[in-house]
Amino acid sequence: MRIAISPNLGAQMTNFDIERLPDEISRELLTLRSALLEEFEEAMRGKQASHRKAGRILKLIVHAPRSTAEGDGFAASESIDVLVIVNHRELADKDQHWRHALARLRRDRERGVLPREIRLDVHCLQDVNRALVSGLPYLASIVRRGIVLYELDRTPLATPRNLPSDERCWRGRAEFERWYPRAEDFLSGASFYRDEGNMRMAALLLHQACEHLYQCVFWTVMLHGRRTHSLDELRGLAEGLDERLRSVWPRTSRFERRCFAQVRRAYVEARYEPSFPITAREIGWMMERVAMLYRRVGNFCRGHLSGLQASSVVSD
Numbered sequence: 289m290r291i292a293i294s295p296n297l298g299a300q301m302t303n304f305d306i307e308r309l310p311d312e313i314s315r316e317l318l319t320l321r322s323a324l325l326e327e328f329e330e331a332m333r334g335k336q337a338s339h340r341k342a343g344r345i346l347k348l349i350v351h352a353p354r355s356t357a358e359g360d361g362f363a364a365s366e367s368i369d370v371l372v373i374v375n376h377r378e379l380a381d382k383d384q385h386w387r388h389a390l391a392r393l394r395r396d397r398e399r400g401v402l403p404r405e406i407r408l409d410v411h412c413l414q415d416v417n418r419a420l421v422s423g424l425p426y427l428a429s430i431v432r433r434g435i436v437l438y439e440l441d442r443t444p445l446a447t448p449r450n451l452p453s454d455e456r457c458w459r460g461r462a463e464f465e466r467w468y469p470r471a472e473d474f475l476s477g478a479s480f481y482r483d484e485g486n487m488r489m490a491a492l493l494l495h496q497a498c499e500h501l502y503q504c505v506f507w508t509v510m511l512h513g514r515r516t517h518s519l520d521e522l523r524g525l526a527e528g529l530d531e532r533l534r535s536v537w538p539r540t541s542r543f544e545r546r547c548f549a550q551v552r553r554a555y556v557e558a559r560y561e562p563s564f565p566i567t568a569r570e571i572g573w574m575m576e577r578v579a580m581l582y583r584r585v586g587n588f589c590r591g592h593l594s595g596l597q598a599s600s601v602v603s604d
Contacts, residue, residue, distance in 0.1 A: 533588070
C-alpha cells in the first residue's frame, strides 16, 4: 500500500517521491496515522469546552531528521518526527492532550508494531503560519521536505520566508547567548552540590545543564526548540544535528546506560522521591560527561554561527 502526497499544501512542498519508500515503511506510516487520529479523538471525547469539542487535527506531516531535500527517505533505524497541526493553541499542550497518544506510541514500539522511535511536535495552525512567515528554519524545512500523512481540509500553509544568512546568524547568536551561559551555571551548581555531598541536588542540576545544552543546539541552529524535559527526546534530536554529540553518552556498559538514566530521571525523582538512589561515583562520571557535552555544544554552535557569518559576508 502506498501513501499519496496531498497537493493541498501548495507550491511550498517539495515533490517527494513516495515510491522510493519501501512497502514496510508505508505500512508503518499508515499505522502511525491511525494511532494518532484514534487517540486524539479519544482525548477529545466528552470534553465540554467549545474549542475542545471542536478540536481537530488539521495536518500530520512526517519527516526524518537526517533525510535530504533530494528525498533519500528514511534510514532503516532512523527515528521519525511528526509535525501535528491542530486548530487551537491549547490543544498543542502535549502533557494535557497527547499523553495517551504518546503512551500508545511507546507501547506499539515495545510490541514491534512501530519499529522505530516516533517523536511528536504539536502546534496550532496560527503559530505554524506565523513561524513560516518569520522564516523559522525548522518548520520551513519540514514544510518543504516533509510527507503529508493526513489533511482534514484544503487549508493552505503560509509560504515560508527565506531567512537571510545574516539574520539567521544574529538570531542564532542571541539564542546561543541565552541558553549556553545558563547551562554553565547549572553545571557549576552541580559541582558545588557534589562537593557538599548532596548528590540528589547535583543530579537535578546536571539534568538542567543537559536540557539547556540540547536546547542551545536547537535554538542556535533551528531557532526553535521542543517544549519537553525528556532527555531521551532532546538527546536524540541534538544527535541528529551533530553526530559527534552521540559519543558523549556511551551506551556500551550497564553503568554507562544507568548513569544517563539517572540524569534523565532526576528531573522528577531527585525532587520528589526521598529514596532516589545516586552514588558519588555515578555523579563523578556524569559530571565528566556533561562537561564534555558543554564543550562540544559550544564548539558546534560557534562553528555553525561562524559559517553563517561567512555566508552573509560572501552574499554581501
